């Protein structure tokens with residue numbers, strides 16, 4: 001240390017520190033530059049897609065391969081799974097992906113064997129399941145899916161990578177995710193989620209349409225609860241960015257409180273059924289986009305000041321019983337999510353949130369009774 005006349009020369013120390021800091025920054029920049037020059041790529045991530053020959057599977061596969069889910073610098077290897085009767089269509093999906101020559105797609109592996117499909121996967125997008133047929137009771141659908149998800153959980157437990165992150169899309173999504181959690185105990189429960197981002201995106205889009213603003217200017221809607229008609233799309237904390245800063249949606253729509261408490265909620269709750277009626281098939285394009293959004297934000301983080309809705313294991317936040325997979329507002333950072341805390345919940349919201357939790361508790365009991373646990 002430089003000592004002048006018995007005293008520390010602080011100017012010298014600060015100068016030295018700044019030079020050192022500059023050297024560190026320059027070396028780091030140099031390393032990044034060299035990596036880019038040498039085209040050193042990230043290791044490919046293995047992504048499992050179950051039900052890959054179906055509607056959503058066909059829509060999501062090119063989105064993942066094109067970088068929408070994991071970013072434009074993240075290569076991946078796709079593991080596509082479907083059941084034997086769909087094996088020809090599955091092979092066709094694989095061929096089309098290969099023919100698309102996606103630069104980030106380092107391999108496609110298609111199989112009807114669940115154990116093989118799960119080997120080493122880092123992300124599992126669970127779309128495959130048993131769809132309700134006319135005249136079937138809820139119990140029949142639940143029992144078929146409970147059996148499927150129990151078996152898939154065991155395969156993930158045995159063969160997936162330790163850090164595997166799971167997104168369940170197949171309905172009943174929340175309860176299927178819960179079964180998966182029960183039967184894959186070594187996968188950390190925070191790694192098991194279900195898709196309610198489609199409902200979140202729908203709610204954001206309805207508000208933007210009502211306010212005649214771009215959808216990107218609306219943020220922080222919430223979808224609480226089950227991915228079913230008891231879900232509660234909540235506009236109370238949503239804002240719109242304007243030239244003078246963020247404005248609460250409820251203030252901008254002060255004359256439309258009746259609409260916010262009625263049509264807005266039912267339109268979002270019933271949007272899936274509306275699309276099913278119009279298309280005679282359930283939403284696939286928007287479901288695939290929402291799944292990409294869900295994983296993208298989970299891996300790469302939510303933008304500062306924004307939250308999104310994700311079906312996650314309740315930790316008792318907002319008095320939602322632990323042991324349910326429930327949709328909450330979450331913030332994501334460095335591959336982890338955190339439930340947004342401290343939001344004010346009015347009486348109207350409380351009732352709706354509890355209704356959906358009650359439905360999930362009933363679904364859980366039904367699923368367990370089907371599995372004899």
Ligand SMILES: NC(=O)C1=CN([C@@H]2O[C@H](COP(=O)(O)OP(=O)(O)OC[C@H]3O[C@@H](n4cnc5c(N)ncnc54)[C@H](O)[C@@H]3O)[C@@H](O)[C@H]2O)C=CC1
Pocket residue numbers: 050051052053054055056057081082083086127128129130131148168169170171172173195196198199227282283284287
């Ligand atoms: N959570 C959400 O926001 C949404 C959920 N969904 C749900 O996503 C699921 C898939 O929808 P679509 O792709 O339109 O259905 P789809 O019927 O077109 O495709 C499902 C695919 O899963 C396969 N499959 C069935 N059992 C399987 C198993 N045990 N293992 C692997 N694959 C299996 C089928 O052969 C089929 O190829 C449905 O349960 C649907 O209700 C749909 C839209 C939104």
Ligand SMILES: O=C([O-])CC(=O)C(=O)O
Pocket residue numbers: 171198271272273275282283
């Ligand atoms: O019921 C379905 O299969 C469709 C669905 O979940 C949705 O569009 O939200």
